[in-house]
Amino acid sequence: MPSNIFAALADYHTHTPLCRHAEGWPVDYARIAVERGLGELGFADHNPMPEFFDDWRMLRDELPRYFDEVEKARAQFPQLNIKLGLECDFIPGYEWWIQELADMADWDYLIGSVHYLPGGWEVDHPKYIARHQGGAEEIWRDYWALLGRCIRSGLFDFIAHPDLPKKFGITPQGDLRRFYEPAVAALAETGTPFEINTAGMRRDCHEEYPARSFIDLAHSAGVPLLINSDAHRPSDVAAGFDEAAALAKDCGYTHTLRFAQRQRSSVPLA
Ligand SMILES: [Zn+2]
Ligand SMILES: [Zn+2]
Secondary structure (H helix, E strand, O other): OOHHHHHHHHEEEOOOOHHHHOOOOHHHHEEEEEHHHOOOEEEEOOOOOOOOOOOOOHHHHHHHHHHHHHHHHHHHHHOOEEEEEEEEEEOOHHHHHHHHHOOOOOOOOEEOOOOOOOOOOOOOHHHHHHHOOOOOHHHHHHHHHHHHHHHHHHOOOOOOOOOOHHHHOOOOOOHHHHHHHHHHHHHHOOOOOOOEEEEHHOOOOOOOOOOHHHHHHHHHOOEEEEEEEEEEHHHHHHOOOOHHHHHHOOOOOEEEEEEEEOOOEEEOOE
């Protein structure tokens, strides 16, 4: 695929060491983005919670450091458009906190994610793989119900990795569109975009999040998409973007999105 596909694309889902499970500061990501000719780069580290919550997100008082590191990258790479975002966990009862976070900076976008299921455990954490074996049907029911609430909350500019529970390659039996259809309906009704997240290609499920049949349904429903890497290290910036862009086009998509100050615009997929 010609390199101009990268110029058309932005990578808006990347992490920093502040979340305690990623490496490389924004300047390191920006260097790679420039090398790869990426159109735009954005940061979306895991949101702080109002109090200590778990060991895989920045702390509340680390937000200023986050802003500083993004500013440093902007100063060092003025030729690259660098956006400020956040990947926010949707956890019922904490909607007020997302609203407070939204006022704490000039965010370009807030991404909504579901990692926590009822009972307070992370659906994508390797320490819980055993729960997926034999329990996938119930896990997926819980996850998709929560993702629907996340979408309908109206708190987020787009939704991350829609079918995240497939991470370990374990899915329920049968046609999975029974889970996708209500989520796609929620996206369409609320005008909320989703991302093709290439991290899935680097996991045991060996394919992008979400599955192709989800993307087909979303295209039929007129739901816009973005393509993001979910990089937790600089070398993964724009990883798999050629394949993801080809998939999006094959599903009928002709455009992707850019965000600035929480306003979106549509740009051609090269
Ligand atoms: Zn992460
Ligand atoms: Zn995530």
